[in-house]
Amino acid sequence: MNRDLGLVRKLMLWFERSLNPGGTLPILEGALPPDRFDEETDFPIVYEHVRLMTEAGLIESDAVHHQPENIHVMRITWAGHEFLASVKDPGVWAKVKPQIASVGGAVAIQMVTALGMHYMRQTFGMPPA
Numbered sequence: 001m002n003r004d005l006g007l008v009r010k011l012m013l014w015f016e017r018s019l020n021p022g023g024t025l026p027i028l029e030g031a032l033p034p035d036r037f038d039e040e041t042d043f044p045i046v047y048e049h050v051r052l053m054t055e056a057g058l059i060e061s062d063a064v065h066h067q068p069e070n071i072h073v074m075r076i077t078w079a080g081h082e083f084l085a086s087v088k089d090p091g092v093w094a095k096v097k098p099q100i101a102s103v104g105g106a107v108a109i110q111m112v113t114a115l116g117m118h119y120m121r122q123t124f125g126m127p128p129a
Helices: 005-018 043-055 078-087 090-101 109-123
Strands: 025-027 059-061 071-076
Touching (some): 043 059, 071 078, 078 109
């Protein structure tokens, strides 16, 4: 399985919208929100991405220790919020996506965050860092 950074972004947007402080967000097979995911979104791929996002420190979840049919996201971490802030804007994401594709999609999450921040700086009229 290849890591899909577009799916990571989509999941992070969902988590940001749906998580309540102190609560958990269950992610259940067959119950992905239809306004966020199309019918072709394969749940095992979502599960594996939630595991990867947990391992990367973007979110806290029980995906590493539970079976795929019963996982929960507890919170977005500081690093997760930084990633999401850098690619949340659709215009920025539209600039970042071709950069990721130009190297075959294999880009470190820190590089995606840095690219997003670069384009955000341009949006704000700030000089490159």
